Amino acid sequence: MKYMLLINSGAIDANGGAAECGVEDWMAYDKAVQDAGIYVSGESLADLVTATTVRVGADGERAVTDGPFAETREVLGGFYVIDVPDLDAALDWAARCPGARGSGSVVVRPVADFGA
Amino acid sequence: MAEQPTDAGTDRAVESVFREEHGRLLASLVGRFGDLDLAEEVASEAIEAALVHWPVRGVPAKPGAWLLTTARRKAVDRLRRDQAYAARLAALQVEADRAAPAPPADADADLPDERLQLFFTCAHPALPAEARGALTLRCLAGLTTPEVARAFLVPPAAMAQRIVRAKKKIREARIPFRVPGADELPARLPGVLQVLYSIFTEGYAASAGPRLQRLDLAEEALRLARILRRLLPAEREVAGLLGLMLLVHARRDARTGPDGGLVLLEDQNRDRWDRTMIEEGLALVPAALTGGPPGPYGVQAAIAALHDEAADLATTDWPQIVALYGVLLALAPSPVVALNRAAAVAMRDGPEAGLALLDSLAGEERLRAHHPYPAARADLLQRLGRLPEAAAAYREALALAGTEPERAHLRHRLKAVEPSGPDAGAGT
Numbered sequence: 001m002k003y004m005l006l007i008n009s010g011a012i013d014a015n016g017g018a019a020e021c022g023v024e025d026w027m028a029y030d031k032a033v034q035d036a037g038i039y040v041s042g043e044s045l046a047d048l049v050t051a052t053t054v055r056v057g058a059d060g061e062r063a064v065t066d067g068p069f070a071e072t073r074e075v076l077g078g079f080y081v082i083d084v085p086d087l088d089a090a091l092d093w094a095a096r097c098p099g100a101r102g103s104g105s106v107v108v109r110p111v112a113d114f115g116a
Numbered sequence: 117m118a119e120q121p122t123d124a125g126t127d128r129a130v131e132s133v134f135r136e137e138h139g140r141l142l143a144s145l146v147g148r149f150g151d152l153d154l155a156e157e158v159a160s161e162a163i164e165a166a167l168v169h170w171p172v173r174g175v176p177a178k179p180g181a182w183l184l185t186t187a188r189r190k191a192v193d194r195l196r197r198d199q200a201y202a203a204r205l206a207a208l209q210v211e212a213d214r215a216a217p218a219p220p221a222d223a224d225a226d227l228p229d230e231r232l233q234l235f236f237t238c239a240h241p242a243l244p245a246e247a248r249g250a251l252t253l254r255c256l257a258g259l260t261t262p263e264v265a266r267a268f269l270v271p272p273a274a275m276a277q278r279i280v281r282a283k284k285k286i287r288e289a290r291i292p293f294r295v296p297g298a299d300e301l302p303a304r305l306p307g308v309l310q311v312l313y314s315i316f317t318e319g320y321a322a323s324a325g326p327r328l329q330r331l332d333l334a335e336e337a338l339r340l341a342r343i344l345r346r347l348l349p350a351e352r353e354v355a356g357l358l359g360l361m362l363l364v365h366a367r368r369d370a371r372t373g374p375d376g377g378l379v380l381l382e383d384q385n386r387d388r389w390d391r392t393m394i395e396e397g398l399a400l401v402p403a404a405l406t407g408g409p410p411g412p413y414g415v416q417a418a419i420a421a422l423h424d425e426a427a428d429l430a431t432t433d434w435p436q437i438v439a440l441y442g443v444l445l446a447l448a449p450s451p452v453v454a455l456n457r458a459a460a461v462a463m464r465d466g467p468e469a470g471l472a473l474l475d476s477l478a479g480e481e482r483l484r485a486h487h488p489y490p491a492a493r494a495d496l497l498q499r500l501g502r503l504p505e506a507a508a509a510y511r512e513a514l515a516l517a518g519t520e521p522e523r524a525h526l527r528h529r530l531k532a533v534e535p536s537g538p539d540a541g542a543g544t
Contacts, residue, residue, distance in 0.1 A: 001290050086292035087242060110289045 002040055002111035003090040004081050008074040010103025025098035032096065033080060042080035074105065081111060133179045134163055138258030139343070141183050143230040146237075146293050149191055152255070152283050158194065162187035231256060232347045233293040239308040240291050247282035248311045249318070254279060256343070257336045267333045268318065305348075309357050309413060312341050316361050320368075334365055356404035356414030362397030363420035366390040378525040382429045394424045412448045415440055434464035451480035452488075459492050467496040487516035491526060498533050506533045 026044075033039045048067065055063045068075070077099065084090050087108070094106040138159065145155035162183045176182040238251040250268065253259045259267070265275035285291065296304040319333025341358040348354050370384035401421050404414030419440045426432035441457035454477055462470020474493050483489040494509035510530040517523045 086290045086294075087240075088292050088294070088296075091242070108289075 001086065001090075002081055002083050002113075003087075004079055004109045004111055005090070005094050005097060006076060006107040006109065007078045007080070007097060007099035008105045008107065009077040009099065010074055010105065022098075029096060029098055033082065033093065038082040038084050038093070040081040040083050042078065044078035045076060048075050077104075133175065133183075134166075135258055137180045137183055138163075139231050139234070139256040140180060140229060141187060142255055143234040144184055145187055145191065146234060147230040148188065149195075150293065152286055154191060154194065155187075156255075158187040158190040159183075161190045165190075229347065230293075231343060232295050235308050235344060235347075236295055236304060237286060237291055237293050239311040240286075241304075241307055242289065242291055243282050243285060244278075247278050248307075249315045250275060250279055251282050252311050252340065253315065253336060256340055259336070267336075301351075305351060305353065308344070309353060312337050312344065313357060313361075313413070315340070316365075320364065334361075334368070337361060338365060352404050352407060353411040353413050355400045356411055356417045359397045359400030359404055359417035360413050360420055362393050362400070363417060363424050366393035366397060366424060372521070376521055377528075378519075378521040380525070381423065386427065389424065397421065397424070410443065410447070412444060415444045415447065419444075429463070432463070434460055438464050451477055451482045452486065454480075455483065455486075455489055455492060462496055467499040471496040471500065485516055487513045487518070487522070487526075489513075490516070491529075494529065494533075498529075503533045503535075 030042075033042075051067050053065045053068055055065075057063065080093075080097075082090065082093055084093065087110075090108050094100055094108050097106050098104075100106045141162070142155050142159050145159055146152055149155055165186050166179070166183060170176070170179075234255055235252070238255055239248050243251070250264050253264045253267065254261065261276050261279055262272045264279070265272040268275065270278070295301075316334050316337035319335070319337060338358075338361050341354070341361055345354050345358045366389050367381075367384060369390070370386065370388040371379055373379050397417065398421055401414070401417050404410070404417055410418075419437055422433050422437050422440075437460045438457060441453060441460055445453050445457060455474065458470050458473035458477070461473055471493065474489070474496065477483055477489070490509045490512035494506045494513060497503075497506035497509055507530060510526055510533065514523060514526045514530065517526055
């Protein structure tokens with residue numbers, strides 16, 4: 001079963017990057033996910049200052065604004081999609097993720113399966 | 117169970133079998149088919165079939181095995197009919213199960229007990245806290261959704277939705293049916309115990325509503341704790357929780373007066389305490405406290421045991437109770453425990469010392485809306501003869517108290533410290 005791990009950063013530094021996790025931690029985690037054979041996909045998102053939000057109103061009008069919502073406390077910094085047997089296994093991998101430490105958090109969402 | 121062919125006997129036997137076997141049956145089916153909804157449906161179909169057959173043919177010698185075999189057949193039939201389940205049918209090889217002969221008559225004792233898995237699933241931390249107790253009562257105690265709704269004073273439709281949502285999450289997020297490994301157990305077991313204890317306390321002192329005790333819920337919690345104790349005999353905190361429940365529940369008859377009013381520990385007629393239940397609870401305390409560092413339920417059981425063993429308030433071992441609250445405070449720091457410790461200190465060292473401790477807790481956020489806090493202060497102020505302050509504290513408690521019997525008790529106490537007359541509240 002596929003789960004998406006949404007990695008939220010709590011504390012953001014001046015450039016919109018996550019403040020608390022070292023590069024080595026992430027490399028080790030990434031290697032562990034790959035070695036376990038559960039990796040489906042994953043990306044790290046560029047700094048928040050580069051984000052742009054698009055909304056389309058009822059009239060079809062396109063509204064483009066800078067950034068995600070103003071005053072956002074937690075910022076999506078990246079994600080993994082992993083394929084593991086059940087939620088407990090997904091929660092274990094989420095707990096090992098460096099992004100779950102400090103003020104960060106990882107939200108675990110099952111990927112909808114429309115094939116069943 | 118022996119054959120019971122008589123009509124009245126059959127009815128009773130059928131009912132007790134269903135109560136006892138439901139959780140076990142459901143757990144086996146969930147373990148087998150991995151689908152709680154399917155398991156619940158075929159379990160009730162099997163029970164319906166039993167209601168038709170047993171009164172005619174008598175209760176089978178191994179009712180549990182009969183129910184399981186019947187339910188499994190119904191599950192296989194259903195899976196066959198249902199195209200959406202076709203893939204799963206193949207995966208589970210339930211065909212083989214269908215072809216297999218019914219379990220031999222002596223299989224009942226060997227029926228695998230998979231209820232422990234179900235306990236952990238129902239109390240899974242990924243489920244909302246308010247759904248865990250409901251799901252546990254439904255799946256393991258065999259209560260219907262309307263019964264669970266009534267127990268928690270929630271409208272049946274709201275409870276049904278709560279349960280449906282929780283089951284949807286179990287199914288779609290794939291919360292597993294498994295007992296956590298030895299390395300995870302210390303982190304997961306407290307969640308299961310918490311669910312049982314909150315069912316118990318909900319039944320024991322209803323947080324709202326006219327009745328002080330909802331005994332049925334407390335009895336269900338006890339029944340579940342006994343099952344868990346059998347399933348995890350080596351876990352000291354399970355012994356502690358069951359012991360605590362027994363030692364508290366033993367006082368149930370003395371806790372409510374003839375008018376339904378609350379009777380505090382100090383005023384209870386200890387002859388009305390259930391000695392058999394106390395003995396059973398006391399026997400569990402050593403198991404809960406030996407073989408390792410104590411857990412919070414074991415310590416609370418030990419405190420309850422000291423109360424239950426005492427002939428009255430004066431001969432209660434208060435120094436030991438104060439010490440145990442100190443241990444509990446170190447294990448699970450909480451202002452509510454600090455409040456209880458302060459009340460015990462007042463019994464050991466006098467109201468002045470207790471009041472000083474209580475006043476040091478005044479800033480605690482969690483005590484702000486907790487009526488036992490002003491009620492305890494009022495009691496000590498009263499004992500110190502500081503009646504106007506006591507009256508003010510009783511009024512404060514009255515504004516926060518949940519159940520009507522608790523409020524009636526506080527009104528009674530308030531009356532005793534208030535000067536009589538129509539302008540009583542004005543102060544003197």
